[in-house]
Amino acid sequence: MNPVIPAPVPIPLPAPPWLIQLLQVFTFILHLVFMNLLVGGTIILAVSSYRGRSDARHRDLARRAVRALPPVVAFTITLGVAPLLFLQLLYGQLFYTSSVLMAWSWLAVILLLMLAYYGIYWFNLQQEELGPRSFWVMLVAALLLLHVMKTFTQNMTFLERPQEFYLRFLAAPVGNYLGPHDPFVFARLSHFFFAALSIAGLGLAVLAYTWRAESPDFAAWARRYGLKWFQAATGIQVLSGLWFLFSQPEPIRLAFLGRDRLSTGLLVVAVALAVLALLAARKSLAAATVAIAGTIALMAVIRHLVRLEHLRPYFDAHALPIQGQWTVFGIFAVLLVAGLATVGWMLYQFFRPAASSAATG
Amino acid sequence: MNYPVWEPAMLGGGIVIGIIAILHIFVSHFAVGGGLFLPLTERKAYRENNPALLEYVKSHTKFFVLVTLVFGAVSGVGIWWTISLVNPEATATLIHVFVWGWAIEWVFFITEIAAAFVYYYGWERLDRKTHLTVGWIYAVSAWMSLFIINGILAFMLTPGSWLESPSFGRAFFNPSMLPSCLLRTAVAVALAGVYALLTAAAVRDVGLRVEVTQYAAKWVLAGTLVLPLAGLWYISTLPPLAREISMGAAPAVTIFAGLSIFFSALVVIFTYFGPYQHPRFFNLTFAFVIAVLALSSTGVTEWVREAVRKPYIIYNYMYANTLRLEDVTRVRQQGILRSARFVRHHEVDPQDMAGSGKEVFQVQCASCHTVDGYNSIRFAVKGWSRDMIEYQLIHLNELKGFMPPFVGTEAERHALGAWLAGLNPQPLIHEPASPGVQAGNPESSVPGAAKP
16 A cells, blocks of 8 residues: 655745755754753663662762753753754654654653653752652653653654554544554664663763862762763663664665665764774763764764665655745854854853852852 | 644644643743843842842742743743644644744744853853843843744734745735734733742842832833733734624634733733732732733733634635645545545545544544534534535635635535534424424434434
8 A cells, every 4th residue: 555645835845955954964963962961861860869868979979960951951952943843844744644643642742841851950959858759750750751752762763654654544543643662663762772871971971070170089980980871881782773773674774784885884983983982981081072972973864864765665855846045044054153152152151260260259 | 634633632733732822922921021021130230239139130030940941941842742733734834934934043042041041050150241141142032032933923814925925034024023023022021020020929028029029010011001002003914804803703702802901901900009009018929810810811812813813824825724725626626535645535435424524524624623622513513404504514614704615525515514413413393383392303302312
């Protein structure tokens, strides 16, 4: 049976697909960094607040590190808006259909996200009052975020399977589908899960580095502790990545195992950078961070290529008519640079040494 | 029609959007107005060398962050979620027309969020001038995101010359864009005052509480002062039908429009005679009453704004049920079931007229009507005979100006009619022989007998 896919909007694309895809992948990389820090960070802090019941260092770690989480949540959400916007522009027919078919589960994301967000603030602002119960708050926040991550994985997987849309429509009232539950989804989810722990571990090590002046011993311990998470999760990630690779349909799997030079090359470099980060982490945090940023960026590109492969039989964005809105795009580009510069200026003012000494002075 | 139709039980998609949107609007306008309130009040505290006022601004910032950054931001994403679930076709259209507008709004959104955190965490770390500058960066970014979203929202009601020759500029700078922007800015200023009254009422020091209460009340009064003129300007840009709907043609909408003015007036009266005139007697309960009145005003006003757009979702371009006007002729010939993709019957099944009709309802009517819940169709057609239903469907848009025409083949109209007629017991065709004595078809007078 031919897949049932809604017709595209009869309005030309406001830019060529390559530009939209470029922006989509670029902004997705930014989202990915914060999303990993958020999901992994919440789990690590839940563990620390549990161990903090009997270990003062963990209690201290949870207390200090959680201050970084509210901005991380905010930026995970904010930076997620852009890739989803560009995704809707290019793949709206697929995205809306998959979302509508699993509407309840997709809509629940908003509520769960809000609860998790308030949970993190609660933990942040009232840790003393909460005492040992703070563990439960963080645990619930972590579980909610993991559920959100699972729903995203399911929807993004489902939209790549338009051949299933009509069958799902027939099978249950619209909106009641809970999303695909099969080994492919769980392989994909596990890949995201361990990536989150790995990146958040590294993020914790970087955060600990900023504490080195005020409490050197604690900072050194926290850094080692963060790196343990990073190393363990990255190690497991190799296995999880293999599971994910081998759960791909055969043509895609083979493309990444040598048949397609570009795909194979990207994967090899991405994995090599991760291994490099693993080896460099103890000696140079900066080198490890740069290498792992490279891995994230390449993995986002690979993910995009895989999506194109999954959709190739059903959908070609390049067949859509284009009428560039270049003036307003130009305004966007200028404002993007200006906006990032403004954010950079504010962060500089906030983090520059004079600022913190002014506070203590 | 292009997409599967989600029918949230009892509520209908419109109410799901409405609940999230009204709460979001109530908070997001505060995010904008509060953006002005914070740096202006901070500056006032510096100028008057008033450390107590500065402490108040600091505590207000925390409240502001918890309300706007979390609830405001997430519920804003929530609106986007719901509109794409309830009305994917219209969402896709708006994204095609305005993607760069949204991208620009996203830049301001990022700047706004970053500024809010630096402002919140930066009270002790930054010097006064820098901290105040960050406050202004927040204020400008927040207002700019309102400016952009407002243009998109106004476009849906008054697409103006975009209809004749589509371009981003024509779509964005549409007839109701400026008055609507002024209206929203005024509401934002007033709501900044409403929220400030909440935090002011919680201040322990009596002297400071009186000062801040009166100051916050001035914000409410200043914002609401602009509303009548901005409102008249806005109404003057609306399509004639939209004005008629709000001014008598559709009683429910007219009542809500009246309530909008009524609640706004109550906010002004309560604020003037309460916190402004008698700040000493002002307390948290009073502040909540004003906040609830303001929320009610926001709610009914936004509801009216949505209602007057009917029968369209994008005026003169797309009907509320996502059928484009340009597609009407084609769908009429081809049939709605054949045009829709996610249906079980691709044409009317004479063996299953009611089943076919129900699907016609789902793809054509369910974006506004539920069967038994909000805007219930069972209730709407209660007491209608088959002939009456048929007549109504043929003349739908003429009889009810706020509804789109029925679009489909004759067979589809019959099928829809058959299903609608089966929702209620058929009405009595003959006059009762004498009062209290029932006549007509005994079977159909049994409640529920003719249910599908």
